[in-house]
Amino acid sequence: MQLGAFIQQHMATQVCLDLWDSLNVAGEGGMAWHCRQIRECDFILVICSRGLNHRPEPLQLQGDTVHEEADGEPDFGSNFNFSSEAAVRLICTEVGRAKARGQDLSKYMAAIFEYSEEVDIPTELRLVSHYTLTRDLELIFSHIHGVALHRPGTYLKINHISEEGFTKLPAGAALRWAVSEAGMAMRAKCHHSVDGGN
Structure with a gap:
């Protein structure tokens, strides 16, 4: 969410994020909302993190049963984790x-945070441009706006989104803090898993 806020505030890009649009997601249904956004948006940035694979257990409201709709399918309600996972699968299929078909893939981008690894990117998304955040904010800006950062004899540096400069902005500092906190949580979880296996 902090990344979305930073991109929207400082990279001249409108961001659509399911967590920001929960009323419409609930009204349309998670998959319908994601399908519409995939169809209507100019660019799609998929964040590929180990966190995407760490999902909390679904809430059980009545004993140990999962509610089912009239058609016999499980009712996942507004479970954003389910919707996000399904949306990533849908995007991979589209890619x-x-x-x-030999079509342009520039609409699609994949990114990992500094605490993640390349293997966190699904195979299909390795076909598209992928970036490491927050290091590659300038490259994402270049991709979205079609601005060349390098030309013969020149280098375009955008101070407020450079690797050194983005944290001088409140949204950049919040993004850096969120990435740092998530990285510590992931490392602690990995360390706990390794210790737990001994």
């Missing part, structure tokens, strides 16, 4: 189809 695979576009690649098979």
Whole structure:
């Protein structure tokens, strides 16, 4: 969410994020909302983090049963984790189809945070431009706006989104803090898993 706020405030880009639009997600349904956004947006940035694979257990409201709708399918309600996972699968399918048809893949981007690894990017998304955050904020800006950062004899540096400069902005400092906190949580979880296996 902090990344979305930073991009919207300082990279001249409108951001659509399910967590910001929960009323419409609830009204349309998670998959319908994601499908519409995938169709209507100019660019899609998929954040590929180990956190995406760490999902809390679904809430059980009545004993150990999962509620079912009239058609017999499980009712996941407004479970954003389910919707996000399904949306990532949908995006991967769209990328695979576009690649098979020889279409331009520049609409799609993948990114990992500094605490993640390249293997966190799904195979299909390795076909598209991928970035490491927060290091590559300038490259994402260049991708979205079609601005060349390097030309013969020149280098365009955008101070407020450079690797050194973005933290001078309140939204950049919040983003740096959020990435740092998430990295510590992931490392602690990995350390706990390794210790727990001994």
